[in-house]
Amino acid sequence: MLEQFGEEIWTVDGPTVSVAGFAYPTRMIVMRLSNGALFVWSPTALSSELRAAIDSLGPVQHIVAPNTLHHMFVGEWQAAYPAAQSHAVPALRAKRPDLKWDRDLEDAPAPEWSNDIEQVVVGGNGITTEVVFFHRASRTAIFTDLIQHFEPGWFKGWRAIVAKLDFLTAIRPTVPRKFQMTLRDREGARRAVQRIMARPTAAVLTAHGAPIRIDGQAAIAHAFNWLLGEKASR
Template identity: 50%
Template sequence: MLNEFAHEIWTADGPDVAVAGFHYPTRMAVIRLSDGGLFIWSPIELTDSLRAEVDAAGPVRHIIAPNSLHHLFLPHWKRAYPGAKLYAPPGLRRKREDIVFDADLGSVPSPDWIEEIDQVLMQGNLITTEVVFFHIKSGTVLFTDLLQQIPADRNSGWRAMVAKLDLMVGPEPSVPRKFRVAFTNRRAARKSLDYILAWPAQKVLMAHGTPVEKDARVYLRRAFGWLTA
């Protein structure tokens, strides 16, 4: 079900996905561009009901995999919308050679959305190079896995303990410990972060976690304070 998050941007929450036995909630975003076309960010499982709502919002023109970890549902979306362009973040083409991508994502926005959505590669991480987006009209920053907040009841036993130690469970979304350790090139990471912090952010949306809907810039500085210290 599409839920309005801000002006011309909607979210949809999907079923959990299991990775190494850990259960993660899923979320996608749909942004309607000025030409009426839809920008699908981090697509979740495409059900008949979700497809009907998406089709009612406009024609799907861009399908975005924001990092190399979010790719499970791309083939289904591409089959459903063969006329849409499918975009690969760094590393995903090698990981999913079975998928035909139409373009690559970098730190320069596509001409199709350059006046409406900004973006930057969060450099310096060994796990993945995430593309962070900024929807200018709504002031929304879109993170994928670099900010997470997993509900405490999603995992049990030793996995619940690991999730807590990894900083995936907490009062607000934070950067998991494994991603912090994986930022081996902190100079490059800080340069990317400086670009993000310069955006006039009003809200922060992530694939796994409670969205931040006020004091977004203060929140981002707090969430990444360990990187700038």
């Protein structure tokens, strides 16, 4: 259910969902802003028990879809919290016109959360544009799909082979091969990751992988070494 991860930040591990025939766990992150409002990142399925736990923390004012792939349960939250604003990357408006989108996520935080959360847009690949967030109070960097890590036994049969080839079951969390291979604007992505690396990150949370509680900057550097180290190797 709702588990406190650090100062003013909680995680919720939701149900497993099927995407293109692969089973993926789901994770939601809730951050309480300085004004007491809640920022709900990548919402999971909403049960009555979860709603009661969320409501005990404060009012939900921001529902956030951090890339074009994480939107499955947004409609449930919009129905439950009609006064909340919904934020998404621009491409999601076209993909999910059935949902209510109030504001686009940009390469700078909205005024409502700028005192508590920073953000960087990482684009340039052919699959999705993702907004990476940094929660100041807990010094936590939050990735959606750009960094993933599954235990070797999570996938079975041919899916395990595909997952291995995609780096999903690498020894350490890393960027899946498909995102690396479809990256078009490498210099733009490199600049974005360098901005992320400039934050004093202690911990890292991802949608698909165990929480990283220490040495967060080192974990990000390892995941993006293939991109950050390109110039040095030329």
